[in-house]
Each structure stands twice: as C-alpha cells, then as structure tokens.
Amino acid sequence: MIDMGDAVFGNPITNSTLKRLPEFEDDYNITSIDRACVALDMKNAEEKNVRALQYLEMLKEKCGVDLGTLCLLYNATGDTIKLVTYKNWYGNIGASPYPMEIANGQWGAFLHVKKSPGPNSVGAVVYRGKDPTGVECDWMVSFDNPDNKVQLNTKAYTEVREIDHFLLDSTWATIYNLMQSSGYFHDSTKDKDNKKGCSLSVSIGNDHFPIAVAIFTLQDV
Structure with a gap:
C-alpha cells in the first residue's frame, strides 16, 4: 500500500498485478480492457479512496477561503494518464498542484479554490490517456461551483477527444457553455463526438466545498 507522491493514492494496477490473480495467472494476452476492469473492481481497495479524500479535507482546512471544489480523479483506463493542461475560468488551484501522472488503479486529488475577490470555483483539467486500441486521446473534466447556491447549482461536464483538442482557446468557450446546460452528473458517452470506447463520468455535490x-x-468494462 503506497502513495505515489502527495496527490496520488494507491498501488498501480499493471500486468504484474493481474498475474497474481487466479483468473489471469495463465493469461499471456492481458489487454488494457483487462487492466481497466480490475482497476474498476478495486476502486476502493486498501482504502485508497479514503486516503485521497482525507488529503483533500486537510487541504480544505488550510486553504483560508470559504469556497472550493474537492476533486477526485480515478484512473481505470488500463494505462497511465498524464496531465496535458488545465483551465481556470474563476478561481485557481489550491496549495497542492494537479497530479502530473495517475497510474491505472490510482486516485489523483486536487483542491480548486475561489480567488478573492471572485466568488466562484470554475475550472477544468485535461489528461492524456489511451482508447481501447492504444490510440492516445485527451480526457477533460470540468466543474462549476458558484458561491450563490440560492440561485445557482453546481455543474460538471466531461469530454474525451483527439489529442490536443483542448489546447485551442476557442474550445473552452464551447465547453463552458455546454457545462452551463449540464447538471450534477455527466458521462462523456452521451456525447456523439466521444472518443470511441472511452468513458469519462463525473458527479459533483452542491455545497460550498x-x-x-x-x-x-473504458466502455463495457
């Protein structure tokens, strides 16, 4: 049981991990879908999810502001995902940076906070991973956490696209507008332009943190 740096939690799930399982010990053709399936089954193994949340709660207590978004990212794609870029519409990253890499079977965690005098925490992060055929693609998670919870609700939105899709400034205006019509939950598979075989879902609560x-x-794991 290890934590790979301050913001990543859990043991990577690799071919070696699967080889120790009875159903894979004689399998010489382990695929990314196999690794993804095992990672999904072990999402909460060894309390790695609990440790990731405890880490965020610690950051929250020390952040010095009264509004932020506790972001938990779980990688069950079968391969490592790597940070490509991020977007801050309102607010910014908290005391700890975005996880640079999240291995298959690991949780990544970061706190996004409002930036005074602005009232909101609205941002996005993009990681590069692979589809089931091994082709690289970019996975984007966005969130909108407004201060005014009387009139506004939190929202979240996801997309999986070809590499570098999210490096264009014009893309972010479109994503922001799509997020405004989203809700507390979104799955990229609802999108007709979703990268085939990939699934990126997000859910968000509705309080100040x-x-x-x-x-x-991956789809169908």
Missing part, C-alpha cells in the same frame, strides 16, 4: 468525482475508464 462539494466533492467532484471523475472516473476515467
């Missing part, structure tokens, strides 16, 4: 949980995985 909501937890946003994103699951990166």
